[in-house]
Amino acid sequence: MSGNVRRGFQARRLRGDPRRVARHAVAASILAVASVRTQAPPAADTILVNGHVITVDARFSIAHAIAIAGGRFTAVGDDAAIRKLAGPKTTTIDLRGQTVIPGLADGHLHDAGGGPGVDLSRTRSLADVLAAVGARVKASRPGDIVVTNSDWHEAQLNEHRLPYRRDLDTVSRDNPVVVVRGGHEYILNSAALAKWGITKATPQPSGGRITRDAGGELNGELIDRAKALVQLPPAPPLTIEALVEQHRKLNAAGLTSIRYPGASVEQYRLLQQMEQRGLLTIRVNQLLRFGADNAEAMRAAIAASGLKPDEGDEWLRIGGMKLGVDGGFEGGWMRQPYAEPWGEGGAFSGVNTMKQSAYTDVVKALNRLGWRVATHAVGDAAVDEVLAGYEAANAERSIRGKRWTIEHGFIVDQDQFPRMKALDLVISAQDHLYLAGPSLVNYWGAARAGRTTPMRAYLDRGFVVAGGTDSPVVPYPPMWVMYHFVSRDTISGGVLGPDQKVSRKEALQVETINNAFLTFEERIKGSIEAGKLADLVVLPEDFLTCPEKDLEQMRVAMTMVGGKIVFTAAPAAVRKPLRAQ
């Protein structure tokens, strides 16, 4: 099918409201059940009965049973109607009253975390961090570089602060240590600073910063483009086996669709091989990231890749081009200076990683070539740059209905909402605040931290918001995302910005149908309706009525993708058909 033609049509019909599509599918589902009674269609491969099915259709209707054939839902309704669809070869799953929701999606997930470095994901204090690093140092040879994994944050530590150079020196005098935190920063011990010749005389790199403590000494922290001063040992090459293992972990958390927010052509080729070999257990939409700083370099990179906008199918598809214009937690580019002075006397307002003129050039070139753009923008000054770039592209050739995005959109000001609306942008938002809340209060002050990721404001203004985590920056469990969006609770700093809470219904839409909308797939997934791909999750408690705190730690009982069980927590109540063999 020609993606662009159909997508343009969808976009016009939808006008930014995924619920409209769902309404058609509901009608189809009722018809499907009704027609069974008279025409006896082919039997289902699987039926799920005796459940509490939150369909997330247009009316947010509740059903009790589902029939699946050929990897798609064929009927959704009550037990009696669905049981009639069972034949001698149908597998029956008795849900025993458990809740079923559509398969969950993460619109911004780099990887599942982990890796060969020092694991800090379960540390809860600076002492834990130093013990973990120190143990690896002891097991290393003289001169070996000790590197940590990135999937942790200082807000999970009792002290709510980073381990700095002097802390790291206490566990490693001679081995260079590089603590990696999230996607935007390293912290080095003295041996590492010496190894790469970083001193107080090193100039601040453009688009990055070398941080100092209150006394003016280097504290070991390197942000954004300053990370280029360090050459880490190469990571082991990504393999199909590693991707399979990661996808299994994501399935166990209830994820059935992910969007990689900027990955390589090589990774896409591996995923294609996985699809051909039947190894994909999760649906993948991949944005490309080429790191091209000007239009000519971008055109050359695209030509060399041989990839086309939106190529792929329901398992694997190219979703657009990822760009970025500012830093992360510690470098989001703001209109107003940070509350934390960072040794710059109150003048620090974040990091601009791609200048306006270069950014606008690249965006316009991508638009001319028919590529959708997704831009990382954390601070309001970064959002200004993105809007200026998108508006310039839109003036040449409309981007409305093409679902260009702002990735993250932490801090957005009142005057920016109408401009975002005029461009028909979709918001890709994550639960960073859940993990990093206390740090963001330190960096930006309580008021600004409290309006980080303003979900209520986005939804009230009619934006489609697709949820996710930015894993491994924030751990991947989607239940954390929904818990945080409904409670605005944080892992260690209490509730921040309670006026931005959303309802459970909205949180579920954000994690399902809105993500399908983000990737132009709301007609084929994102809700439990006849005709859609049979992606679902079984939960032990009722998502809509259980105590709020239960949402945070709720474990998934079963995950199904395309009608196949890809994860089950315990032996499911599955009744296999009797086979004559």
Ligand SMILES: [Zn+2]
């Ligand atoms: Zn990211």
